[in-house]
Amino acid sequence: MNAARLYRTMRLIRRFEERAIELVRSGDIASGIHPCIGQEAVAAGVCAALRPDDIVLSNHRGHGHLLAKGSDPGRFLAELAAKDTGIDRGRAGSFHPSDFSVGVYGASGTVGHGAAIAAGVAWAVGQDSDRVVVSFFGDGAVSQGALLESFNLAALWQVPVVFVCENNYYATTLPADTAIAGTVTGRAEAFGIPAYTVDGQDADVVLEAAAGAVGRARAGGGPSLLEFSTYRYEGHHTFERTMRLRYRDEAEVARWRARDPLALQASRVAPGERERIDAEIETLLDEAVRYAVESPQPDPLDAFDHLYAGGMRVRAGVSHA
Amino acid sequence: MPKLSYAKALNRALSDEMARDPSVFVMGEDIHLALTQTTTGLLDRFGPQRVVQTPLSEQGFTNFATGAAMAGRRPVVEYQIPFLLLLVIEQIANQANKFALMSGGQTRVPVTYLLPGTGWRPGWGAQHSDQPYSVFAHLGVKTVIPATPTDAYGLLTTAIRDDDPVMVFAPMPALGIREDVDYADLAPIPLGVGLVRRAGTDVTVVAVGHLVHDALAVAEELAGEVSVEVFDPRSLYPFDWAGLAASLERTGRLVVFDDSNRSCGLAGEILATAAEEMRLDAAPKRVTRPDGAVVIGCAPGLDLAVQPSRAQLTNAIRAVLKS
Ligand SMILES: Cc1ncc(C[n+]2csc(CCOP(=O)(O)OP(=O)(O)O)c2C)c(N)n1
Numbered sequence: 076m077n078a079a080r081l082y083r084t085m086r087l088i089r090r091f092e093e094r095a096i097e098l099v100r101s102g103d104i105a106s107g108i109h110p111c112i113g114q115e116a117v118a119a120g121v122c123a124a125l126r127p128d129d130i131v132l133s134n135h136r137g138h139g140h141l142l143a144k145g146s147d148p149g150r151f152l153a154e155l156a157a158k159d160t161g162i163d164r165g166r167a168g169s170f171h172p173s174d175f176s177v178g179v180y181g182a183s184g185t186v187g188h189g190a191a192i193a194a195g196v197a198w199a200v201g202q203d204s205d206r207v208v209v210s211f212f213g214d215g216a217v218s219q220g221a222l223l224e225s226f227n228l229a230a231l232w233q234v235p236v237v238f239v240c241e242n243n244y245y246a247t248t249l250p251a252d253t254a255i256a257g258t259v260t261g262r263a264e265a266f267g268i269p270a271y272t273v274d275g276q277d278a279d280v281v282l283e284a285a286a287g288a289v290g291r292a293r294a295g296g297g298p299s300l301l302e303f304s305t306y307r308y309e310g311h312h313t314f315e316r317t318m319r320l321r322y323r324d325e326a327e328v329a330r331w332r333a334r335d336p337l338a339l340q341a342s343r344v345a346p347g348e349r350e351r352i353d354a355e356i357e358t359l360l361d362e363a364v365r366y367a368v369e370s371p372q373p374d375p376l377d378a379f380d381h382l383y384a385g386g387m388r389v390r391a392g393v394s395h396a
Numbered sequence: 397m398p399k400l401s402y403a404k405a406l407n408r409a410l411s412d413e414m415a416r417d418p419s420v421f422v423m424g425e426d427i428h429l430a431l432t433q434t435t436t437g438l439l440d441r442f443g444p445q446r447v448v449q450t451p452l453s454e455q456g457f458t459n460f461a462t463g464a465a466m467a468g469r470r471p472v473v474e475y476q477i478p479f480l481l482l483l484v485i486e487q488i489a490n491q492a493n494k495f496a497l498m499s500g501g502q503t504r505v506p507v508t509y510l511l512p513g514t515g516w517r518p519g520w521g522a523q524h525s526d527q528p529y530s531v532f533a534h535l536g537v538k539t540v541i542p543a544t545p546t547d548a549y550g551l552l553t554t555a556i557r558d559d560d561p562v563m564v565f566a567p568m569p570a571l572g573i574r575e576d577v578d579y580a581d582l583a584p585i586p587l588g589v590g591l592v593r594r595a596g597t598d599v600t601v602v603a604v605g606h607l608v609h610d611a612l613a614v615a616e617e618l619a620g621e622v623s624v625e626v627f628d629p630r631s632l633y634p635f636d637w638a639g640l641a642a643s644l645e646r647t648g649r650l651v652v653f654d655d656s657n658r659s660c661g662l663a664g665e666i667l668a669t670a671a672e673e674m675r676l677d678a679a680p681k682r683v684t685r686p687d688g689a690v691v692i693g694c695a696p697g698l699d700l701a702v703q704p705s706r707a708q709l710t711n712a713i714r715a716v717l718k719s
């Protein structure tokens with residue numbers, strides 16, 4: 076994999092998130108977002124190991140997953156702004172985006188429960204193809220019983236899924252070491268699933284680990300788990316900017332910032348090429364922001380659209396007679 | 397004409413759909429030996445890739461089915477016992493039932509949740525006797541409850557072919573019901589289409605699931621005294637409001653006979669809608685379980701005292717006729 080491509084993906088994610096935070100401040104993204112700034116190497120490295128027809132199940136901190144899988148930044152920003160031109164017609168927002176055109180099958184808001192959905196997708200596609208499914212979740216997810224159920228099912232039936240735990244050491248304000256008895260990898264190993272803890276701040280290292288796990292799944296070797304050690308620079312959610320929550324100290328944040336994954340990847344790309352990529356991304360995002368802001372809101376008359384795939388219409392909340 | 401039992405009708409519908417559409421598969425606990433009889437013979441016919449026996453991981457396999465459905469399959473998920481639904485409300489109502497919406501129509505989740513044996517099981521205790529169909533109708537999950545073998549076949553078939561999640565409640569007291577059928581007449585039954593099981597002119601009894609048979613018996617008993625129309629909605633969500641309105645146009649009087657708990661149960665919704673929008677010449681009544689989960693499930697005397705009964709229905713019919 077070419078260093079410049081990884082850099083481009085990471086730079087896109089970083090700048091996309093920064094622009095999205097501006098749109099939160101301006102009120103264009105009413106929900107706020109869970110920024111993934113600081114964790115770009117995981118999304119970029121893992122998705123670089125995937126084929127376009129491979130599938131991803133994302134989570135609430137998922138903007139990087141979609142961008143790395145190839146989602147269009149304009150339609151994605153429009154989705155975050157809940158516009159009718161968004162990927163999901165403004166029905167997903169920042170919390171539940173999916174983009175089936177690039178193989179992102181959704182983001183479950185129920186922490187830890189998306190993994191079993193991913194296992195089911197993998198089981199189904201594994202029967203007549205060599206496609207692979209990646210399930211992203213955080214360190215908070217490993218305390219959910221349903222996650223362990225998904226490990227059990229995936230291992231029993233040897234489905235082509237790669238479980239990716241982005242351990243950023245906090246679940247909202249909860250430090251991982253006060254929440255997790257034993258280890259993340261130990262949970263998977265208990266089900267006979269190979270599991271590795273990997274540096275999540277070096278995109279090359281992420282890619283190499285992911286390529287191994289994806290290759291194994293593609294060859295019929297079944298599930299694996301990768302726990303990436305990473306960090307989010309921003310608060311859990313943008314609402315945290317308005318609160319004074321003290322659950323980690325500035326020195327800790329500074330230590331992680333000093334080993335910035337984007338700066339590390341930038342050092343692997345020639346300066347001229349980097350400038351070209353940076354400029355291209357700024358143009359792309361200027362256009363994306365314009366598209367998101369200028370796009371129309373969904374029509375309230377369409378509020379019942381898509382509630383049921385079969386098109387069933389529901390009764391309104393006000394009785395008609 | 398051959399006799400078809402309700403349980404066999406479910407089995408036949410499943411088998412026919414699996415033969416017709418290779419994307420259909422069934423998953424659940426103890427289904428290789430067909431503990432509930434709905435999967436009898438299916439393992440031999442279709443193999444373990446389509447008759448997927450699961451560990452006791454209801455939350456896991458419910459979401460697993462959602463994933464398989466988004467990847468193009470049509471899973472039928474069987475739960476042995478109705479309380480298991482309380483474990484997977486989130487997975488059904490908040491995951492499976494919302495992906496079409498959250499994806500803006502990019503995907504669909506055609507899963508069928510099959511509940512063979514809901515409601516009171518004599519002697520099985522308080523935790524095995526629930527009848528939680530109103531919960532799913534409230535949450536907006538398509539929900540059907542067939543009363544007869546023919547409807548069990550037709551509604552399960554439709555549920556499997558539907559592009560959204562559908563709950564199929566098969567009430568315990570109905571499982572043994574047998575019916576003379578011509579197999580050629582078995583066919584899909586659309587959702588949201590009720591059936592007048594017995595025509596009448598004085599009062600409409602909306603009876604749900606197995607209670608349809610009790611309502612028909614009461615109507616017959618009272619035949620000399622009052623002309624009772626028995627309306628079987630068959631599908632609770634969507635509900636056949638037009639069918640109910642047409643019946644009330646004829647009778648103007650309403651009793652709902654429903655095995656839900658009283659508070660926030662289906663009967664309350666039917667009474668409210670009828671009161672708001674339909675012809676009613678007298679205050680309607682309902683016969684349901686009491687508030688709260690008081691079906692204890694051990695002493696039959698206690699349980700029968702708190703379940704909707706024929707005697708209660710008879711009294712309710714007489715009461716609405718007087719008012
Ligand atoms: C089952 C569940 N419990 C609680 C929440 C509320 N919640 C949303 S995100 C979150 C923290 C998740 O932490 P983690 O999994 O480590 O991911 P991160 O936010 O660090 O990326 C919590 C508690 C939820 N959405 N689902």
Ligand SMILES: [Mg+2]
Nearest residue numbers: 213214245246
């Ligand atoms: Mg975390």
